[in-house]
Amino acid sequence: MADILQHRLHALASNENKDAIVGIKRGIERETLRINNNGSLALSPHPASLGAALTHPWITTDFSESLLEFITPASDSIDTTLAQLSDIHRYTVKHLTNEGLWPASMPCFIDESTTIPLAQYGSSNVGRMKTLYRKGLHNRYGSMMQAISGVHYNFSLPQSFWRLYQKQLADSSPLQDFISEQYLALIRNYKRHAWLIVYLFGASPAMCKSFLAGRSSRYQFQQLGSGTLYLPYATSLRMSDLGYTNSAQSSLSITYNSLPEYIAGLHNAVSQPSAEYRNIGVKKDGEYQQLNGNVLQIENEFYSTIRPKRTTESGERPTCALAKRGVEYIEVRALDVNPFSPVGINAEQMRLLDIFLLYCLLHDSPPLSDEQQTVTEQNLRKVVTDGRRINLELVQDGSNRLMLDWAEQIFADMMPIANWLDEAYQSTGYQAALKQYYLCLLDPAQTFSGKLLNQLLSTQQDNGLFMLAKAEQYREQLLNEDYQHYTAEDFAAAVTESVAKQQQIEAADSMSFDDYIAGYFAEVPECS
Template sequence: MQRQLHTLTGPGYRDLLNRIQRGIEKESLRVTADGRLAQTPHPQSLGSALTHPSITTDYSEALLEFITPVDTSTTRTLETLADVHSFVCRKLDQELLWAASMPCVVSDDNSIPVAEYGSSNVARMKTVYRYGLGHRYGRLMQTIAGIHYNFSMPADYWQRAWQDAGEPEPLQDYITNRYLGLIRNFHRHSWLLIYLFGASPAVCASFLSGRDQHGLQPFDERGRTLHMPHGTSLRMGDLGYNSEAQKGLTVCYNSLDNYIHALRDAIMRPHAAYRDFPCGQDGNYQQLNDSLLQIENEFYSTIRPKRITRPGETPLNALQRAGIEYIEVRCIDVSPFTPLGLDVEQVHFLDTFLLYCMLEESPPCEASERSLQAGNLLTVVNRGREPGLELQSATGPQPLQTMADELLDNMAGIAGLLDDTHDSTAYSAALMEQRARTADPERTPSARILREMREREQPFFRLAMDYSERWAQHFRERPLAAAVEQRFEDETLSSWTAQRDMEASDTLDFESYLARFYAQYRDL
């Protein structure tokens, strides 16, 4: 680590570190004025969810997803995300954006409308995939929102780092292997992000109606809220994006080939539990296939290696073709305490954390270590703020606070380097705030949620609703430059044109389209 840091202080690296690239994908449920899941279609005024560059949907018609372009400026990225929120909030009439990860009042699966994208083959594939998710895991799970943080180093950085390393392998392989090292270290240390930024220790009881084996405790006498007293992020545990079926899927990040072939086999191999859901019989598509995974995106993970795909190309084929281009962090909760669900301080720490994971030595990961990592993550999800909590390390149990402090100490040099790069103290300040949270768990967002619920004598639903109303007013009143508003209006119109063009250009029937798509996996 020290050698890597010393290298980064050399001539020319300052400018390269100033061009770290990031992008944010933020999900928010549309809810009615009384806090119910919106049953209305994706608003026409927001453009086509299939083709709009900034505004789309995830699982449900009601689950909006906002996307920022790749940018080197933290400030610009967050301003762009705020502009999207401002535009959308002005278009929603009486609806609001839900300001938390765990959902609003929900009833059964039938009350959760699956996203629709039009009649093209691409659109139909997206919708059928979502029907498959609903059959396999239930639609309720798909109402949970999160934030994805995309991170990459500029091409010039990799060229310089590769040359300084003595050009040990082809440049594409060098970049891929460095990103794989980052991913392995992320799995080793991601429990820290769950502790620091987890913001889902409680859930509206309606989310678990009819389910008794959840292990949560009533928060109030009326049982309107269920919670884990020391929990941090229920979204990342057994209630959220977790899958019993996938627990037997071993995905290794020691090489790109290992990763590609593990997912390829899961996509190509039938899974008995999914055999009864129709996948094309007599034109009835309730899932894309009956394999363990329909496509790569079904694999639930806290971080993904990514490459932008060509039209019609699968993500795995893109990775095999040209290696890893960036990584996508997927374990970030939506915080109700900030208008965007995250803030600049959190982004500064994420950059510090990810750069640390990239620069730290990253030995290959074995099955025993993967089991240890999964255990630590689940422990922090359910009990992260428990006094005296211990996690497992390579040398045995250690207090969470000791392990967290050691990690944060190791990041100090990187925070200082980023401060120098940006002529600021923002990165060290962000690190100091995380030190304060490890010293005092009451400073974490998960603790604040439970504390405010107690102080206000409110259930989770009411607390989240209050913040949803507050941020809706904030964004409706926030100035939006005329040129920015016009750009969104133009993108809305052009997105509908693009969707119609896609629908008109289809030459294959859906069955043939899927056959051609899945044929790509056989070539891997």
């Protein structure tokens, strides 16, 4: 274990201090496509029985009417978060007619990408802006990429921990400034080591060939069954350049060495004209095609494996919220949907993420240059397409190193963190999760991607048929279980209130859409 990590952990895990870590808050955002009974994409509108996507607190849509997003409130209990997520799934499947939920990251069979319906949020300015942003994504990248699903893990540490940690580091800055600085340090180390999470949790080594219909690829895919393409050592095609990539973003200099530096880089990207996207036009024949012709329309278009976040107020830009109030939590975005869970993630993953994120925080985290950040991205790409290849090498500090050797070291460094968390939470779950995922280092077939691909190959079954069977299994399982946290009355009230709230927003609009868009971009974040 590195000396600095050992020193910091020794003080934090002492008997008098160990409980300061209790109170970690987590929230889940899980995306899933609605599918027909035959496994094809459901093109029907967002069901009215699920409420208004603009204002419902737990059930919304992402890019498409067909792409649901389930959101849990921040909670300090893993069991509560999973119970909430399960109930949201349960309510949804109860209110879908002849439809199910796709249990994978890479899309189901989609006959034609142009048929994917954009998400609609009503007639208010804020609702129209959300749809227009998605129209811009369609015009820039096509809709097929936007049909990919993922899981986001929102994570924040309690104030009790931050006060103790600031005292330990003898830091005298305002507490929020210290918190922001430390979350950025965590993010830099996450960038350095995100390949490990993709190795363990990547679950999309195969996909439906309809995803590539009419398009070429530089990958040498192998074919399985009548409609499946796969790479034999891949972990996450979702995280490859088939998925969330933007060639115009490759030239951006968005770094994480300080909050002002990050904000300035992101704001510059939202303000920087793009010759490619300017050619699309902002308006054609008086109709908007995108929010603007810049490299990014808004901050959310920046595809990153992790983001520093601050809850925004109505109409507030994310960079402005960060500049004014600092980092509140982080959003981990490199997670595939876990097809072996009815809700896309499980408790063991959440515990492993807690351990890993604390490892990233407590380990030394020097500044990350553009060149070094490029190396982290190259390492990630190697694991995305070849993570289960024997003797795969990554680059660490300018030298090649066996990926599994590096992973062994990280796991060894994480064990004392798991012990600390188990003592603080009076459990054994953290050490058990670490030991469970350590088996994936000994045998790559134990990873999610390894299990999935081995099942497909051993049965010679199409990925689509496997996932459809899983969707039906999870639907029956959810329908046969009672609500765990919410009640049917809670959901009915949320539906009614969301519809009423959307109507109120629409009735309160008093400016033109053009003026609303101009006003949204008028505020500039203070990033000096």
